[in-house]
Amino acid sequence: MIFVVHEHHASHLHWDLRIEENGMLTSFALPKEPPLESGKKNLSIKVEDHPLAYANFEGVIPEGRYGAGEVKIWDKGEYTLVKKDKKKYVLDFKGHKLKGKYTLLKFDKAGAEDWLFFKNH
Numbered sequence: 046m047i048f049v050v051h052e053h054h055a056s057h058l059h060w061d062l063r064i065e066e067n068g069m070l071t072s073f074a075l076p077k078e079p080p081l082e083s084g085k086k087n088l089s090i091k092v093e094d095h096p097l098a099y100a101n102f103e104g105v106i107p108e109g110r111y112g113a114g115e116v117k118i119w120d121k122g123e124y125t126l127v128k129k130d131k132k133k134y135v136l137d138f139k140g141h142k143l144k145g146k147y148t149l150l151k152f153d154k155a156g157a158e159d160w161l162f163f164k165n166h
Contacts, residue, residue, distance in 0.1 A: 048138060049100045049121040050079055055114035062162065063095060064124060064136065070095040075162060079120075079143060083164045089149060091158040135165070 046065040053061050053074075060079055063070035073089040080087055100121065106112045122140030129135070132151035138144060146165040 046124055046126065047097075047100055047121070048124045048136075048140065048143075050119040050140075050143065051102070052117045052119040053112065053114060054116075055106075055112055060119060061092070062089065063100065064134075065097060065100075066126075068097060070097055070099055073149065073160060073162065079162065080164050081142060083166045086161045086163040089160045089162040090156075091160060 048062070048064045049070070051061040051063070053059050057076070060075040060077075062073045062075055062079065065071075072092045072095050074092050075087055075089045077087045101118075103117050105115050120140045120142040122138060122143070124139065125137040127135040127137055127146065132153075134149040135146060136149070137146050148161075148163055148165055150161045150163075152159040152161065
């Protein structure tokens with residue numbers, strides 16, 4: 046399965062992690078650059094799914110449209126789903142920057158769509 050990380054220069058710079066799942070791109074917004082080393086836990090916020098074709102998008106979303114701003118591919122590649130349940134994804138990335146196992150972990154006491162994203166040891 047494929048993944049892409051978009052660097053999104055919208056109202057605030059953030060990164061969008063998108064993983065292929067059920068014919069769509071399950072998407073998470075990351076306010077900080079994805080961690081490349083273990084030991085850093087970054088907030089990620091579950092956002093709406095995107096069509097699979099969006100994995101190749103780079104360009105400018107016009108002013109007045111949702112997500113207006115420049116979008117660049119920061120990383121892309123393939124991943125293997127190691128584990129998934131309602132509160133946790135374990136993903137093995139094979140990208141140019143993201144390499145190895147990462148976890149998306151649901152916050153119990155945070156907002157409904159708040160997750161942590163971190164590289165496993």
